[in-house]
Amino acid sequence: MLPATAAALAVLAALLAWPVPALLARARWPRRDPLVALVCWQAIGLAGGLSIIGALLVHGLAPWGHSLPEAAWSVLTGHPAEAPVRGDHWVALTLAGVLATELVGVLLLSWVRTTRTRRRHRELLELVVQPAELPDARLLEHPAPVAFCIPGARPLLVLSSGMVAELDDAQLAAVVAHERAHLREHHHLYLLPFVAWEAALPVLPAAARAHVAVRTLVEMRADDVALASLPGPAPRRTLAQAIVVAAGGAGGAGVPSGALAVTGSAVGARVVRLIEPPSPLPAWARAAALLSAGLLLLVPTALLLLPAAL
Template identity: 80%
Template sequence: MLPATALALGVLAALLAWPVPAALARARWPRRDPLAALVCWQAIGLAGGLAIIGALLVHGLAPWGHSLPEAWWHWVTRQPSAEPVRGDHWVAQTLAAVLALELLGVLALSGVRTARTRRRHREMLELLVRPGAAAGDEALLLDHPAPVAFCIPGARPLLVLSSGMVAELDGAQLDAVVAHERAHLREHHHLLLLPFVAWRAALPVLPAAERAHDGVRDLVEMRADDVALRSLSGPDPRRTLAVAIVAAAGGAGGQVPDGALAVTGGPVAVRVRRLLAPPDPLPTPARWAALAGAVALLLVPTLLLLLPALV
């Protein structure tokens, strides 16, 4: 039974490594519901890692039992294998261990490095910024002529606006920028990005890793736009936010600290078009179908690994 399980997991891993991420990256519906699309991307990443490591592990332990729990227990307790152990079984075990350690290690290392970088930038900025009453109680003011706005997440988050941004925008536009950055902090978008930063670093030759990182990065910016709009008033909050994004993009480009989330993140032109000509919301049945698909992606490899032990 384990060889069939390994084959099924291998096929699933191959699908999640290329065609499924490619299809989601090309799809139009994520722009209509960034939150549901973010859930799908997280499910693809988790299920893909579980499938490839599970396929290798199941194949490597197949001679020791008819299910993964049984085979693992027999292997750990050094019981004799029921079938001959070939070289490919040892190779599969080694690859499973190496891949698991690499993915988890790179994730931990990326988290530590990002936290250290953010802490260093935070400590430096705290020496340079001052309260900015014109930009709201939460935002701090950085003396810089270019229009810049960003937030540094963490245990002590910072929301920073430059003096150039305050001079460039009116009160409503500044409120829109602050609302966008506040959405990043409140919804912990940096945590949604971290696994895909690690995936890209661990598997740089895999096109899906780059595609997934870019897709998630773009979607968190669209999600922050959507959340910001809910708190904005005025006759045309969408145009207000779009003007603020264009002003920041035209004056600052990418002049933000590493590890920060900026109002100019992601595809600015796409975001501005989406604000000025918003797509129709994703219908409720389609949204639930996307969420159900994400849950199914997580359940399939889990069931493939555990079901043989129950039959």
């Protein structure tokens, strides 16, 4: 029989693999506070991984102790098992090792591939871009209205000549502020775990759903940060107009792989959100969401460290 702790972790992993991501993806409140929603998504991903791997480890190591630290120490120091070791214990340990290796390996591989792709695109672009009038921006001769940034140790913010020609000064400043928000808050790091999750578990619908949701929230967060730095009487309308022009001219065409663009995701929803802004999330709701995210991380951690009920 499964230890109660392993069963609890398995149930939590099942909840975080499908119903919880599905509910959060359909919820309306994340658009009211994208940053809090991003924290919740990160907690779901991390807690889900801890839960499924932890459930397998707790069950597999159950014969060696009544808690994961105790059992792991017994195995490392060569102490004999306190109970018979059955085939299902070895199967659970093997699956835990395989799953942990896959998740961590795919995460590292995604990071290496993305970093390499961004470096290659940056090196190619640096050969053809010119200094733009706006600080920290580079101008690319391209007829379509395109704006994107390539994050990394040497970030690059690129505006096409078509974008400069299509937008007025206020709209162009809004686009640049959006891209700078991506770079300043390192939004590519929010996306990386979900790129890896989708690559590691392509048959899991929640993985693709989470990736799409996080991409949308990252763009909404960049919109919010940009708005805070924009002057003028109607910064929301200015940014919305700039997004519409960029989306209508080229969409995502001309944006290198691994870059973050102003037309990156959910253009229609973002424009509606800018023109008709939702009411801010109340302080108590923000606190409740952050507390829930913290509990999601605390529960599997506690279950892994506290003595197991056998």
